[in-house]
Amino acid sequence: MRNDRRLPVGLLFGAAFLVAGLYGRSPALLLLGVPPLVYAASLALSHAMMRRPVLEATRTPSMGRVTEGDVVTMTICVTNNGPDVAFAAVLDELSDDMTLVSGEPGYCGPLHRSEPVTAAYDLRVPRGVHVQSTLRVLIWARAGLSLEDYRFDCPTYVAALPCVEPLPAVAIRPRKTHTAVGPVKARVAGSGVEFFGCRGYVPGDDIRRVNWRAYAKYGRPFVNEYEDERMTDVIVVLDVRVTAHVRTNGESTFEPSCRAAASLAAHFMRRGNRVGFLLYGQTVDWIEPAGGRFHLEKILGTIARAHPARSYAFEDLANLPLQMLPSGSQIVVVSPLSRSGDALVAAKLRARGCSVLVFYVDSLELERSAEKPDAALDLAVRTRTLEMATDFRIMESMGVEVIPWSVMQPLAVAIRAAQLNRGIERRSQ
Numbered sequence: 001m002r003n004d005r006r007l008p009v010g011l012l013f014g015a016a017f018l019v020a021g022l023y024g025r026s027p028a029l030l031l032l033g034v035p036p037l038v039y040a041a042s043l044a045l046s047h048a049m050m051r052r053p054v055l056e057a058t059r060t061p062s063m064g065r066v067t068e069g070d071v072v073t074m075t076i077c078v079t080n081n082g083p084d085v086a087f088a089a090v091l092d093e094l095s096d097d098m099t100l101v102s103g104e105p106g107y108c109g110p111l112h113r114s115e116p117v118t119a120a121y122d123l124r125v126p127r128g129v130h131v132q133s134t135l136r137v138l139i140w141a142r143a144g145l146s147l148e149d150y151r152f153d154c155p156t157y158v159a160a161l162p163c164v165e166p167l168p169a170v171a172i173r174p175r176k177t178h179t180a181v182g183p184v185k186a187r188v189a190g191s192g193v194e195f196f197g198c199r200g201y202v203p204g205d206d207i208r209r210v211n212w213r214a215y216a217k218y219g220r221p222f223v224n225e226y227e228d229e230r231m232t233d234v235i236v237v238l239d240v241r242v243t244a245h246v247r248t249n250g251e252s253t254f255e256p257s258c259r260a261a262a263s264l265a266a267h268f269m270r271r272g273n274r275v276g277f278l279l280y281g282q283t284v285d286w287i288e289p290a291g292g293r294f295h296l297e298k299i300l301g302t303i304a305r306a307h308p309a310r311s312y313a314f315e316d317l318a319n320l321p322l323q324m325l326p327s328g329s330q331i332v333v334v335s336p337l338s339r340s341g342d343a344l345v346a347a348k349l350r351a352r353g354c355s356v357l358v359f360y361v362d363s364l365e366l367e368r369s370a371e372k373p374d375a376a377l378d379l380a381v382r383t384r385t386l387e388m389a390t391d392f393r394i395m396e397s398m399g400v401e402v403i404p405w406s407v408m409q410p411l412a413v414a415i416r417a418a419q420l421n422r423g424i425e426r427r428s429q
Contacts, residue, residue, distance in 0.1 A: 010040030239335035240281035282309030
């Protein structure tokens with residue numbers, strides 16, 4: 001509770017005029033000191049006669065864990081356990097990143113004893129963890145002079161997870177797999193569905209796997225073998241360095257990158273792989289590879305708390321802690337690769353025995369849309385395109401697969417385009 005500050009201000013002005021009038025022997029100044037003193041006396045009398053309530057305040061969200069862009073209903077409730085209040089104003093403080101959709105975050109009117117007053121309003125929440133704390137209640141005396149400000153600490157947390165988009169099948173070829181059954185081709189014969197080769201018949205083999213054409217040609221029985229499919233570790237690396245991302249006209253490459261990382265983690269986990277996550281920026285947030293719905297929620301919660309960060313220790317992607325990444329696993333990097341030397345980091349991962357897939361976050365169209373077309377812009381676009389092509393050739397020559405993705409289009413479109421280009425290259429060879 002904080003008392004009204006008008007009382008000491010009135011006393012100060014009244015006393016100042018009285019002292020000035022007495023010192024200067026000025027009746028006019030003495031008269032000017034009377035109204036502030038009368039006002040201060042009235043305010044003090046009103047404050048002394050004010051019937052103070054006993055208030056309780058709560059704020060309750062309809063959901064504590066939502067998807068970004070969803071609407072959350074906040075309900076505030078104020079209960080008066082003391083004498084009636086003629087007029088009160090309930091004011092709720094909103095976070096800057098929340099958008100008010102409907103309703104009013106407050107209430108104006110009387111507060112009767114043991115009659116709770118509620119108010120509800122709807123908020124649209126972006127990705128992130130949003131906190132609301134202070135709830136204010138202003139109480140006026142019946143005469144309207146005295147005012148008391150009550151502040152209640154009502155911490156409310158709403159976590160908005162990133163959107164998970166459906167993606168087409170992303171082909172990966174890790175160097176190591178687990179013994180458990182999964183979606184990745186293990187390059188060994190087993191109980192898969194795709195043809196792997198033939199071998200001589202051994203007593204006990206399933207008669208349904210006999211290759212009768214080979215038997216007719218060579219005069220001895222052969223059986224078909226199929227490529228085994230197993231589980232592997234997929235590590236999704238999200239680059240959140242503030243120097244790597246572009247922001248222009250209210251649009252940024254950061255939010256699409258967060259959604260892409262969340263979609264990829266969910267995609268690989270739903271296909272039966274163990275997924276780990278590494279957030280690289282101000283610090284290194286590392287989540288060990290695992291599976292299950294709870295583990296996916298843990299990864300999405302980490303992405304929800306991500307924000308563009310700056311750190312001199314992690315200014316370059318070359319400082320990526322390679323020793324933390326399991327050898328032989330599949331590394332999926334989501335990064336703009338905006339600094340010189342970032343493309344060589346993928347080669348270092350490849351040298352450590354990992355298969356690397358890079359989703360190159362291309363901001364060229366986003367930056368181009370914010371500028372007026374002219375000859376200088378066209379030259380800059382051509383230069384940047386050549387630099388990108390050079391980086392792609394360097395990474396591909398070292399065995400790194402690259403999928404360019406413009407943030408102006410869905411991630412699924414970029415994946416299908418890469419698959420189409422790969423198919424065209426195979427047919428041309």
